[in-house]
Amino acid sequence: MELRHLRYFIALAEELNFTQAAERSHIEQPPLSRAIKELEEELGVLLFERNRRGTKLTAAGTAFLQDTRRLFSILEQARENVRAVAAGMRGSLRIAVSDGALDPRLSAFLAQCRAEEPELEVRLSEVPLADQLRGLRSGDFMLGFAHTANVGEGIIAEPIWEDPLVIAIPARHELLAHKEVPLHELGGHPLVLCDPRVCEGYCHELARLLGPLDHRQNVVEHVTSLDMMLTLVGAGYGVGFIAATKIPASQRPDVVIRPLAVESAIITTYLLRPDRDDVPVSLERFIIRLREGLGG
Incomplete structure (x- = not known):
């Protein structure tokens, strides 16, 4: 299984149109079709249903799309971490903020983190709640701040x-x-x-x-x-x-x-994080520091 196959799969899964997916991937349509067929044969499942009305994901394709997006998020995180390490840092944390949950305490806390652990790069993104939850599940974000605990399965909400x-x-x-x-x-x-x-x-x-x-x-x-x-x-x-x-x-x-x-x-204000056991050490330190300094 090659990464290009997975990239072509994501393009088609999001476009649901072979012509548009091929244009987006900067290839001709026949190579795209072959790559998708090869991927389906390797997996032993149909990822797409094709008929006169168009193209749509199968249930297996929908599940595979989530996992594939998570894979590319991990690869992007690895790329960011290695660049951060090469620049003299220990890694990076990607944090999402929704619902206007930015306030002076967060600023003070981040300033404290920069002073105590300058080797750790912390990147904030302000996004709608739906995008934050999607990013936490896919691995795009490692932590989030929002004003609700109604976040569904797979995410822990801590006041x-x-x-x-x-x-x-x-x-x-x-x-x-x-x-x-x-x-x-x-x-x-x-x-x-x-x-x-x-x-x-x-x-x-x-x-x-x-x-x-x-x-x-x-x-x-x-x-x-x-x-x-x-x-x-x-x-x-x-x-x-x-x-x-x-x-x-x-x-x-x-x-x-x-x-x-x-x-x-x-x-x-809730701290949101994926419900997973494999928490990076840098993220664990960040959460502990937040609890001790601000969460009580």
Whole structure:
């Protein structure tokens, strides 16, 4: 089994079109077809179903695609590690962040890691939750941070930080009569919420908190950044929600921050990692340091 066969297989599995897969692989269609046939013969299974309606993966092909992607992720990780070692480092860790789970504690922790273990390269990627989970399963990412534990099988979600959820209110608004805003008082008020396509896990948690409002929710805008949310809140479009750790970045004269009068108004940051026994030593040290320094 040659790597080129596997590359051709991935191209066809993703394109589901022999012509497009051949163009993507920079070869003619007949060699691609031969390579796929050779691969199927070597494996002893059909990877694709071909008929007049087109090409689609078999169940075996779908399973093989996941494993093949994982293989190439491991090869890419090996390439990164050997380059890091050649550059005087001990290796690299690839970490994904979703749901806006970036905060000053993570910055401080990464600075600590750089100071204590400068030979270890830590690479952060900010991606949607679905991409993070897919990457953790395939090996593209070794760790992740998100605001949900609803991550499915094969991934461990460990709570790391808990923060009060506070409400951002326009500087002139009737809700400012409350030092702590009761949840039921939000019913009917316009809400400016994060776009669930960008902050899927965070939105799930917020929806759980706002569940009692149910049909009285009045969402007027979905935004993709804290700055946009604060801009719309300051302009009077509605009220929004942020984690208390982001209050320093939210201070502006046209927005007032108030706590919610709800004990369950908590947003949790979870450390996500694949449920595997073969944990690299560098990753194990990183997790232990995180638990000791920040997780308690």
